Amino acid sequence: MKVYRFKFEHNLPIPLAEAWDFFSSPLNLSKITPAKMNFIITSDFSADTKMYPGMLISYKVSPVFGIKLNWVTEITHVKEHVYFVDEQRTGPYAMWHHEHHFKEIKGGVQMTDILTYGIPYGIIGRLANTILVEKEIKEVFNFREKEINKLFGVYKER
Template identity: 70%
Template sequence: MKTYRLTYEQNIPIPLEDAWDFFSSPFNLGKITPKAMGFKVTSPFAPDTKMYEGMLISYKITPVFGIKMNWMTEITIVKEHDYFVDEQRFGPYAMWHHEHHFKRIKGGVHMTDILNYAIPYGPIGRLANALIVKKKVEDIFSYREKAIVDLFGVYK
């Protein structure tokens, strides 16, 4: 199985504790995901629920071509104010491992996302990644970067 690795970095002009509070809430992911993806948390959590190791989060998404899908991730590691990891348990990928790292910097937080993923279906999956999936993932993270700036401002 071919795996792919993408890394995204962004400085955010807010305290580390505020960044952690925002990104550790499953409901805030919808605020930084393109509207066209129809992203919705379907897990029965209270709106103020914070993540914890072993937490299973289910979603409805429309990743491509208007096809609605169920997706479930598990929070496998949480080191408060440092990093957390979510891994797909059910969904469109053969493998999804997403690390979210946070580091206090002067005037804010440096956030790093490290995403490792794989597409099912062998050669067809590799072709789908080259033609559609990689660009879609890059577009999602590009949107996310802009949404974070809209929410928290530009780091200077």
């Protein structure tokens, strides 16, 4: 299995506690996911649920061609106001490891996503990644950046 890695950075003009509060709530993920993915959290969470190590989050998602898939991720690590990690337990990838890091900067917070993933099916999976998956992942993170800017404003270095 070939492993792929992306790093995305985004600065937010909000306090660290506010950023953590938003991103550590599983229900907010749907607010920053493109509608075309038909992303639905099927876990039963309340509005004040926060992530914790061992938390399982189940979703239905249609990442490609409208095909509905079940996806389960586990929150494996949490250090409040610093980082959390989600890993796929079942879903479309052979491997999915997504780190979410938060760091206070002048005038806001730097958020860094480090995504490491693998596609099943050998050469066919590598071809699918080149043609489709890599592009879709970048589109999702570009969409998230735009939505986060709408929600919190655009960071301006002071």
